[in-house]
Amino acid sequence: MNKTLPTIHLLVTLVWMLLAFWMIFLYAPQELTMGEVQRIFYIHAPLAWVAGTAYTIVFLGSVIYLWKHSPLADDLAHASGEVGFIFCSSLLFTGPLWAKPVWGIWWTWDARLTTTLVLWLIYVSYLVLRRFAAGGQTQVLAAAFAIFGFADVPIVYMSIRWFRTQHPSPVMGGGENSGLDPAMLHVFLTNLAAFTVLGILFVWLRYKLQMQEQALESAHAQAALRGVSQ
Amino acid sequence: MNSPLPWGEGVPLPALSPAGAGRVRGFAVTNQNRRARLLTPDSRILNPNSVRSLKIIAAVLAKDLRLEWRNRETLASVCVFGILVVFLFNFAFESGREESLRQLPGLLWVAFAFAGVLCFNRSFALERENACLEGMALAPVDPGLIYLGKMLANLIFLCIAEVVIVFAASLWYNFSFVPSLKWFAPITFLCTLGYVAVGTTFGAVAANLHMREVMLPVLQFPVALPIFIAGIEASTGALKGDPPSSYMSWVKLAAGIAVIFIVLSYLLFEYVLEE
Numbered sequence: 001m002n003k004t005l006p007t008i009h010l011l012v013t014l015v016w017m018l019l020a021f022w023m024i025f026l027y028a029p030q031e032l033t034m035g036e037v038q039r040i041f042y043i044h045a046p047l048a049w050v051a052g053t054a055y056t057i058v059f060l061g062s063v064i065y066l067w068k069h070s071p072l073a074d075d076l077a078h079a080s081g082e083v084g085f086i087f088c089s090s091l092l093f094t095g096p097l098w099a100k101p102v103w104g105i106w107w108t109w110d111a112r113l114t115t116t117l118v119l120w121l122i123y124v125s126y127l128v129l130r131r132f133a134a135g136g137q138t139q140v141l142a143a144a145f146a147i148f149g150f151a152d153v154p155i156v157y158m159s160i161r162w163f164r165t166q167h168p169s170p171v172m173g174g175g176e177n178s179g180l181d182p183a184m185l186h187v188f189l190t191n192l193a194a195f196t197v198l199g200i201l202f203v204w205l206r207y208k209l210q211m212q213e214q215a216l217e218s219a220h221a222q223a224a225l226r227g228v229s230q
Numbered sequence: 231m232n233s234p235l236p237w238g239e240g241v242p243l244p245a246l247s248p249a250g251a252g253r254v255r256g257f258a259v260t261n262q263n264r265r266a267r268l269l270t271p272d273s274r275i276l277n278p279n280s281v282r283s284l285k286i287i288a289a290v291l292a293k294d295l296r297l298e299w300r301n302r303e304t305l306a307s308v309c310v311f312g313i314l315v316v317f318l319f320n321f322a323f324e325s326g327r328e329e330s331l332r333q334l335p336g337l338l339w340v341a342f343a344f345a346g347v348l349c350f351n352r353s354f355a356l357e358r359e360n361a362c363l364e365g366m367a368l369a370p371v372d373p374g375l376i377y378l379g380k381m382l383a384n385l386i387f388l389c390i391a392e393v394v395i396v397f398a399a400s401l402w403y404n405f406s407f408v409p410s411l412k413w414f415a416p417i418t419f420l421c422t423l424g425y426v427a428v429g430t431t432f433g434a435v436a437a438n439l440h441m442r443e444v445m446l447p448v449l450q451f452p453v454a455l456p457i458f459i460a461g462i463e464a465s466t467g468a469l470k471g472d473p474p475s476s477y478m479s480w481v482k483l484a485a486g487i488a489v490i491f492i493v494l495s496y497l498l499f500e501y502v503l504e505e
Contacts, residue, residue, distance in 0.1 A: 066501055121452035128448060132439045137504070141435050144498045148431070148453055151494055155456045155487055 006204065013194075013201050020187075020194035028187040040098045042187050046195035047091040048116075054084030054199060055119065058126070059150035062143035074139045077146065078130060079206035083199055085123040092120055115157040122149035286371050290379025295386070297356065304352045304387055312345040312395040320402060330403050335465040338399060339458055342418075345391045346425055347447050350433030353384055358437055367503040377499035381430040381492075388422055413468040417481060421461035424488035428454050431495040434502045460484040 024042045031038035061077030064070060095113065096106040107113065126149065130142050298304055319337045323330070357363040366376050396418075400407050407414060429450055436446040460480045467477030474481075 066498075118452050118455055125449045125452060128445070129435070129439065132441060132445060137438050140501045140504055141438055144431075144501050145435060145449065147498060148428070148494060151490065152453045152456070155490070158456075158483070 006201075006208070009197075009201055009204070013197050016190075016194045016197055020191045023187040023190050027183065029181060029183050034102055037098055037101045040094050042191045043195075044091065044094045044098060045188065046192045047087050047094065049192060050195050050199040051084050051087040051091055051119070053196075054080040054087060054203070055123070055150065055153075057203075058084060058146050062146040062150075065139060065143045066147075071139075074143065075207055075210050076203070077143065079203045079210060081123060081126050081130075081146070082206055083202040085120070085127060086202070087195075087199065088116070088120045088123055092116060111157055115153060118156045119153055122152070125149070283372070283375055286375040287379045287382065290366075290376050291382045294353070294380065294383035298383075298387065304349060305390060307352070308345045308349050308387060308391040309394045311348050312341045312391050313398045315341040315344055316395060316399050316402065331405065331469070332466075334399065334403060334405060335462045335469060338395065338465070339462050341395045341399075342388070342392055342422065342425070342461075343451070343454070343458060345395065346388055346429050347450075349384055349387050349391070350426075350429040350450075351436070351443055351446050353380060353430065354433045354437035355442075363434075363437065363503070373500040373503045374496040376503070377430065377434075377495055380434075381426055381495070384430050384433075385423060385426045388426055389419065392418060392422065407469075410468050410471060413474055414465055417464045417468055417484070418461065420481065420488060421457055421464070421484045424457040424484055424491055425454055425461075427488055427491035427495055428457070431491075431499060431502060434499065438502075456487050457484065460487065 020042075024039050028039060028042065030036065057080040058077045061073040061080065064073035065077065095116075099108075100106050126142060126146055129145055130138055133141050316337065319333075319340070323333055354363065357366065367373065369376070396407060399405070432446060432450040432453070436442040436449060439445045460483045464477045464480040464484065467480070468474075
């Protein structure tokens with residue numbers, strides 16, 4: 001049971017991702033003005049969704065850790081932090097790939113771009129903090145920092161939105177002329193689900209790895225103690 | 231004997247009345263004695279007995295000021311560093327009067343930001359010597375009050391440094407701040423308050439890390455970004471002599487951020503000091 005469930009999850013993710021990528025390149029209709037470049041949207045948007053969700057989990061895990069002192073919440077926050085960092089990095093990588101042909105520039109200091117960059121910086125700081133904190137304080141300090149960072153992101157967004165914004169406004173649910181072609185919507189939803197499953201798989205694997213690291217550490221500590229007492 | 235008490239058996243236990251529970255802080259903070267501390271009538275700032283809270287804040291503040299008065303290390307290094315930033319900027323952007331006027335608020339805030347890093351690092355580097363931080367953490371008071379005391383001390387130091395930096399900039403850029411001082415000074419003070427609020431907390435966080443001198447800016451600059459934006463935008467308007475209504479929204483934003491940062495820090499400082 002310990003091995004089969006992750007294996008099944010891995011296989012499902014693999015097949016799902018393959019299907020999602022097949023849909024991106026062979027099923028989705030070509031966009032009228034942007035052409036092939038637009039297909040990166042099916043990867044870009046789900047990445048943003050997973051990065052944001054992972055960050056929310058970091059925040060919730062940190063709050064629960066400070067409140068209940070449950071190591072599980074802290075491990076979950078740590079695992080989501082690392083996975084969120086990967087997805088946020090990919091998000092910042094796929095964005096300029098799309099922006100260069102469409103806007104003619106790689107980067108602009110627009111509200112959503114800058115906020116994402118700040119989010120990424122906070123992810124980096126969070127992971128670096130976890131790496132450099134001494135001993136038993138790591139969890140508490142990281143949790144306090146994560147709460148601070150999470151409260152900060154909406155403020156950053158608000159403060160930069162007062163400059164002009166260039167990022168496309170939400171494509172779906174944004175008024176009369178918004179919305180996707182049904183075929184595009186299928187591709188988008190399939191990819192959204194695929195990336196979510198991928199994110200969950202990563203967090204789970206990372207979490208398992210942490211459990212094993214901790215078990216190994218405590219085994220070492222026990223062995224050392226036994227060595228001292230003999 | 232497996233005594234749970236560090237001083238062993240045979241020593242009379244201190245009486246733990248509900249009011250006194252918060253005063254005997256455990257060696258490890260458990261949820262139980264944290265709750266006891268929260269229930270102590272005079273442990274939180276928002277209570278009828280807030281005179282005691284103010285006294286605690288004043289004690290921490292007075293300690294930091296006295297220490298600074300005796301060696302003047304923080305202020306000297308922060309002021310010199312801030313002046314150096316202004317000095318270097320002069321060579322980075324060699325420009326006419328009009329242009330330098332446009333760059334001035336950004337320049338000042340970069341100098342303030344770096345001076346602040348030095349100030350916050352120093353604030354808790356001092357506390358690490360002789361385990362003073364642990365001593366403060368063990369004191370039977372609400373850690374949020376210690377935070378407020380440290381924050382006020384940092385606010386005073388950074389404000390003094392800012393006056394020196396502004397004076398240097400005024401001299402070297404041939405720009406008089408006097409006509410716009412009525413708006414420029416309160417705006418800068420407000421944004422400095424927000425910056426110090428987050429900087430003091432992160433200084434305490436970084437004090438527990440390896441390579442803390444590097445870690446402090448890495449941690450705090452992304453979080454303090456909105457303060458810098460608001461500070462630069464509002465002071466640009468003030469220095470240009472625009473009507474206050476045109477940049478009042480930035481001032482309101484800065485005030486909101488300052489309040490959020492102070493409240494968050496006040497609540498979270500307990501965990502930062504823990505262990």
